[in-house]
Amino acid sequence: MSGAAVVVEHVRKSFEGGRIRALEDVSLTLEPGELVALTGPSGCGKSTLLNLIGALDRPDAGEIRVDGKDVGRLEDPSGYRAGTVGFVFQFHNLMTTLTALENVQVPMLGRRSRGAREERARSLLAEVGLRERMESYPPTLSGGERQRVALARALANGPRLLLADEPTGALDSDTGAQILDLIRRIREEHGMTVLLVTNDDDVAAQAERILRIRDGVLAAPPAQQTVLNGIPGARESIARGREQFGRGEGIPLDEL
Numbered sequence: 001m002s003g004a005a006v007v008v009e010h011v012r013k014s015f016e017g018g019r020i021r022a023l024e025d026v027s028l029t030l031e032p033g034e035l036v037a038l039t040g041p042s043g044c045g046k047s048t049l050l051n052l053i054g055a056l057d058r059p060d061a062g063e064i065r066v067d068g069k070d071v072g073r074l075e076d077p078s079g080y081r082a083g084t085v086g087f088v089f090q091f092h093n094l095m096t097t098l099t100a101l102e103n104v105q106v107p108m109l110g111r112r113s114r115g116a117r118e119e120r121a122r123s124l125l126a127e128v129g130l131r132e133r134m135e136s137y138p139p140t141l142s143g144g145e146r147q148r149v150a151l152a153r154a155l156a157n158g159p160r161l162l163l164a165d166e167p168t169g170a171l172d173s174d175t176g177a178q179i180l181d182l183i184r185r186i187r188e189e190h191g192m193t194v195l196l197v198t199n200d201d202d203v204a205a206q207a208e209r210i211l212r213i214r215d216g217v218l219a220a221p222p223a224q225q226t227v228l229n230g231i232p233g234a235r236e237s238i239a240r241g242r243e244q245f246g247r248g249e250g251i252p253l254d255e256l
Contacts, residue, residue: 002032002033002160002191003031003032003033003034003160003161003191003192003193003194004030004032004066004067004084004160004161004192004193005029005030005031005032005065005066005067005068005193006028006029006030006053006064006065006066006161006193006195007028007029007030007063007064007065007066008026008027008028008029008049008052008053008062008063008064009027009062009063009064009065010025010026010027010061010062010063011023011025011026011027011049011052011059011061011062011063011064012024012025012026012059012060012061012062013045013048013052013057013059013060013216014060021216022045022048022216023045023048023049023052023059023216024215024216024217025062025217026045026049026062026213026216026217026218027062027218028211028218030193030195031193032191032193033187033191033192033193034193034194034208034209035184035187035193035194035196035206035207035208035209036194036195036196036207036208036209036210036211037196037197037198037203037204037205037206037207037209037210037211038050038195038196038197038198038211038212038213039197039198039199039201039204039210039211039212039213040199040212040213040214041199041214042199044213044214044215044216045213045215045216046165046197046213047165047197048216049213050163050165050195050197052064052071052072053066053071053085053161053163053195054081054085054087054163055071055072055074055077055080055081055085056081058072059072066080066084066085066161067084067160082107082111082157083111083157083159084159084160084161085159085161085162085163086154086155086156086157086159086161086162086163086192087154087162087163087164087165088147088150088151088154088162088163088164088165088167088183089150089165089166089167090165090166090167090169092138092146092147092149092150093150094138094146094149094150094153095138096137096138096139097137098137098138099134099135099136099137100125100130100133100134100135100136100137100138100141100145100149100152101118101121101122101125101134101135102121103138103149103153104120104121104124104125104149104152104153104156105117105118105120105121105156106153106156107153107156107157108120108121108156108157111157120156121134121152121156122134124152124153124155124156125148125149125152127152127155127186128148128149128151128152128182128186129148129182130145130148130149130152133145142175143171143172143175144171144175144178144179147167147168147171147175147179148179148182150167151167151179151182151183151186155186155190158190159192160191160192160193161192161193161194161195162183162187162192162193162194162195163195164183164194164195164196164197165197166197166198166199167179167180167183167196167198168180168198168200168203169198169199169200176200176203180203180206183196184206
């Protein structure tokens with residue numbers, strides 16, 4: 001399985017009749033299989049962008065294409081979310097009355113037989129290290145275990161795009177690092193494209209590329225990001241820059 005290509009072009013989004021501008025002329029590209037971190041202060045539009053890419057909302061203007069399909073014009077957004085996108089949120093959103101095994105099966109309802117759902121859920125829970133906790137209910141699981149269940153649930157239908165909104169934000173640093181390592185490993189094994197929203201610079205530094213957004217605007221022109229990706233050795237240079245300056249690409253020169 002290969003990851004999905006994502007193209008966001010001149011997207012705008014506002015709320016309360018235009019009084020609150022969440023996104024202003026945002027453009028970016030995610031290459032198939034790429035792991036990209038999206039960072040910025042709270043309220044800057046990060047989660048709004050994830051919701052638009054995931055077809056949980058529609059842009060006021062501009063276009064979002066995932067594998068060439070205009071997400072804002074989908075005839076079946078729920079089918080797109082179920083079959084193409086996996087979501088992981090900061091607060092896992094598990095159903096407390098269902099076991100871990102049952103929670104992972106929820107996205108597969110109506111898409112697989114009962115036996116196939118259970119077999120798939122058991123395999124995914126084993127993959128995220130919860131072989132012994134499959135029959136446990138969320139309230140009896142630790143925060144890290146609950147997020148592992150949420151990650152397994154996100155993988156249920158074999159998504160080609162994983163949208164992770166602050167997946168380590170509610171966890172201590174050690175547990176957060178474990179979840180991040182798990183996301184990276186799963187991305188490599190499944191070949192998914194991953195867009196990871198985080199306020200943690202240490203988490204962002206683990207991505208292949210960092211995009212920074214402030215007041216609904218990306219910190220650097222998308223053309224610069226694309227050019228950098230096309231230059232041989234650019235990613236290696238960026239990695240060295242991270243080590244030296246603690247920053248990723250996409251930072252205005254006057255901030256360096």
